[in-house]
Amino acid sequence: MPLHAVGPGTISFGLVAIPVKLYTATSSQAVAFNMLHGTCGSRIKQQTYCPRCEATIERAELTRGYEFARDQYVRIADDELKALEGEASRVIDIAEFVPLTEVDPIYFEKTYYLGPEKGGEKPYRLLAEAMAKSGKVAVAKFVMRGKESLVLIRAAQGGLMLHTMYFADEVRNFDEVDKGASAQVRDNELALAIKLIEGLSAEEFRADQYEDEYRQRVLDLIAKKVEGEEVTLAAAPAPRPQVIDLMDALKQSLEKKPLARAGAAKRPPAASRETAKRQAAAAAPPKRAQAGRK
Numbered sequence: 001m002p003l004h005a006v007g008p009g010t011i012s013f014g015l016v017a018i019p020v021k022l023y024t025a026t027s028s029q030a031v032a033f034n035m036l037h038g039t040c041g042s043r044i045k046q047q048t049y050c051p052r053c054e055a056t057i058e059r060a061e062l063t064r065g066y067e068f069a070r071d072q073y074v075r076i077a078d079d080e081l082k083a084l085e086g087e088a089s090r091v092i093d094i095a096e097f098v099p100l101t102e103v104d105p106i107y108f109e110k111t112y113y114l115g116p117e118k119g120g121e122k123p124y125r126l127l128a129e130a131m132a133k134s135g136k137v138a139v140a141k142f143v144m145r146g147k148e149s150l151v152l153i154r155a156a157q158g159g160l161m162l163h164t165m166y167f168a169d170e171v172r173n174f175d176e177v178d179k180g181a182s183a184q185v186r187d188n189e190l191a192l193a194i195k196l197i198e199g200l201s202a203e204e205f206r207a208d209q210y211e212d213e214y215r216q217r218v219l220d221l222i223a224k225k226v227e228g229e230e231v232t233l234a235a236a237p238a239p240r241p242q243v244i245d246l247m248d249a250l251k252q253s254l255e256k257k258p259l260a261r262a263g264a265a266k267r268p269p270a271a272s273r274e275t276a277k278r279q280a281a282a283a284a285p286p287k288r289a290q291a292g293r294k
Helices: 078-085 121-134 187-199 213-226 246-255 273-283
Strands: 005-013 016-024 048-050 055-057 064-069 072-076 091-099 108-116 136-144 147-156 159-165
Touching: 005 108, 005 121, 005 136, 016 121, 091 147, 108 121, 108 147, 121 136, 121 147, 121 159, 136 159, 187 246
Parallel strands: 005 091
Antiparallel strands: 005 016, 016 108, 048 055, 064 072, 091 136, 108 159, 136 147, 147 159
16 A cells, blocks of 8 residues: 655755655554444444533534633634744754664654655755765654654665654653662572573564564454354453562573564464455445434
């Protein structure tokens, strides 16, 4: 399925302007459910209700408000927010270049592919190749969908990728978390743990070796129910907490055969979300039988 651009932008690199398109790099494959009325099976509709007027209101009547004190709001119009974006709303203004190793992954939020607009192929290739050779990534600011974002641009797979990032004040302080500093780790325990890590180590990360097994079980369940099968699932027993000796656990882990890489044993293909939808459509009753539904 071809990628569709989600919007244009212009990378500002010194005095060079590089027109680009942004493409969403990831998409959730989570199974989506609709909420139904348990009595009749009809899909429910959510309505916007005003308790003061005791009335359901239309979306056109909605406006934004910021609560500055309890139950007190100041209204903010969409055009006021738009005006604050200014002319730089589509300019990806590079502020500096830094080594990628200096950027903690905790700041990464969402990933986009960058592709050149017509006429921007040469400067796009120049920046991509220069960044690849330098080993540096670009830090920039960009207003996207009304929100100013801190972004990181890096060279990858022969092109450029853009990662939106959290600002520093959006990342919580890890120092507030108890990291078990009071526990003492013995040298022999550390040596065994390192040996176990080495035994489970791989030369590279291969994402295709991992799959969402829960999602596949959900799709299998949907396909069976669409076919009219009665499905009875036993609840998984809750795991009981165990008090174990750390050294014994490490030794037993090392004595076991090397663990199989997750997803290495591929399961036979099961019904996909699209297949389940087609089966559901085929199994649905004729529309005349639903005449009483809205």
